[in-house]
Amino acid sequence: MANITKKQRAALKDAAEKLHKNDAPYKKAANRDFIIYLITVVLIALFIRTFVFEPVQVVGSSMYPTLVDGEGMFTEKLTYVFSEPEHGDIIICRYSNMPVNCVKRIIGMPGDTVAITNGRIYLNGELLDESAYWNDIIYGDMEEVTVPEKSLFVVGDNRNASDDSRNPYVSFVPYGQIKGKVQAVILPFFRARWM
Numbered sequence: 001m002a003n004i005t006k007k008q009r010a011a012l013k014d015a016a017e018k019l020h021k022n023d024a025p026y027k028k029a030a031n032r033d034f035i036i037y038l039i040t041v042v043l044i045a046l047f048i049r050t051f052v053f054e055p056v057q058v059v060g061s062s063m064y065p066t067l068v069d070g071e072g073m074f075t076e077k078l079t080y081v082f083s084e085p086e087h088g089d090i091i092i093c094r095y096s097n098m099p100v101n102c103v104k105r106i107i108g109m110p111g112d113t114v115a116i117t118n119g120r121i122y123l124n125g126e127l128l129d130e131s132a133y134w135n136d137i138i139y140g141d142m143e144e145v146t147v148p149e150k151s152l153f154v155v156g157d158n159r160n161a162s163d164d165s166r167n168p169y170v171s172f173v174p175y176g177q178i179k180g181k182v183q184a185v186i187l188p189f190f191r192a193r194w195m
Contacts, residue, residue, distance in 0.1 A: 001189070022087050051077055054180060055187075056092055056101065062156030062163070063103055066090070066133050066195075072187030075180035085109065085152060085175075090182040090195055093154060093173045100127075100178055104164055105133070108153030115144035116166065121155075133157045148177045 004012075021027075058067045067073065067090075075092050085091065089106045108114040113124050115195040119137030121128040122144075138159045147153045151172035156162025164171055184194045 026138070039155045052075060056103070056180075056182075058103060061161055062158050063090070063105075064158040064161075066105075066157045067103060067182075067185065068191075071185050071191060073182045073184045074184040075182050077180040079181045080175075080178055085178065085181075091152075092179040092182065093152075094177045094179060095170050095173065096177065097169065102164075103182060104154035104156055104162070104173075106152050107155050108147040108165070110147050110151060112147045112153065113144050114142075114147065114153045114165075116140070116142040122140055134159055136160070140166075152178075 053074065056073045056075045058069055058071045058073060061069055073092075085106055087106055087109060091106060092101050092103055092105065094101050107121060108123065109130065113120045113122075116138055118141070119139070121130065121138065132156055136159070145153070151174050153165040154165040154173050155166065165172055182195050184192065186192055
């Protein structure tokens with residue numbers, strides 16, 4: 001066997017490939033292997049999208065100027081498996097009575113009191129510093145509420161153009177309705193940035 005020439009080796013390879021092409025069990029096994037590979041790739045992709053991270057697009061202006069309509073966000077889903085949400089986090093959540101996901105900022109945590117007086121948000125009786133993302137007056141006052149256990153008080157950064165926890169129809173967001181934490185804007189590329 002050691003004395004086989006390159007030409008003979010090529011001829012043997014061609015002959016073997018021709019045999020495999022006409023070999024029904026080989027073709028069947030190759031097709032089965034490909035289908036198993038394809039199913040595995042799809043299942044891994046679904047697992048990652050469901051439990052690890054997901055790209056989400058901003059729809060509307062409720063988070064302006066922090067997030068702009070049409071931007072693509074990188075949202076990861078593992079942070080809140082290992083740690084509690086925090087004040088100021090930007091999250092993807094679902095309101096209990098609405099079928100769509102929303103992007104909002106966490107203002108109140110369980111046990112916090114939240115009130116709106118004279119166009120400003122008060123958290124636990126103290127004026128909330130929102131200068132990093134809101135520098136205007138909020139229309140309408142809201143009496144003080146206490147955030148229940150395992151729930152959040154969320155608002156949009158565009159305070160006067162957001163349906164959020166200030167609306168009795170929305171109210172508090174239970175932990176189970178958190179879909180992920182926004183980590184970055186990834187699209188369009190020229191506006192990509194970390195949150």
